[in-house]
Amino acid sequence: DAKTTQPPSMDCAEGRAANLPCNHSTISGNEYVYWYRQIHSQGPQYIIHGLKNNETNEMASLIITEDRKSSTLILPHATLRDTAVYYCIALSSNDYKLSFGAGTTVTVRA
């Protein structure tokens, strides 16, 4: 699976949008971009995934660049409960081993 690169940390103001970047310049054509988050003392939680098109669900939006070398997870209105470590993972359609890197620690401040 392609390696992903994320900033180690970022702060966000409560109520504002949080934009989390992820670089995956070596991603292959059959690899999806998955996002998980891990709130302190809990197991990771699936957020969203995409292949080429932008995706939106009740939790977040995922914007993937046309060349697929990078993506951005958008939390539209961050709340204090969104404080967590966010992981960006490249995973092929027939794979199941999630390769978690260090992730981005997002702190939402009141």
Add this chain to the structure above:
Amino acid sequence: ETGVTQSPTHLIKTRGQQVTLRCSSQSGHNTVSWYQQALGQGPQFIFQYYREEENGRGNFPPRFSGLQFPNYSSELNVNALELDDSALYLCASRVAGGTYNEQFFGPGTRLTVL
């Protein structure tokens, strides 16, 4: 719908001992994976079980072993515990052959090896 549960929540063992951790999959899920998460790091894949057999393994030695039962619950066994085995152990369940790979994680078991 019952989520993924794990037991015990916390466990303290001494070096050289053996430990068994337990996981109950989410209802309807037939595949379970185990992950090890050392402090300050992301989870690392240990292995996956499907139809009661191991069908994928990460870079972990044979003293890490597992079982999956007909009701899809699972155990992780670690023999000859080492200090570096101290970590949060997570289990995740999913439906094999689903249209996408959403895995549902339990809250984990915190193992401390003294």
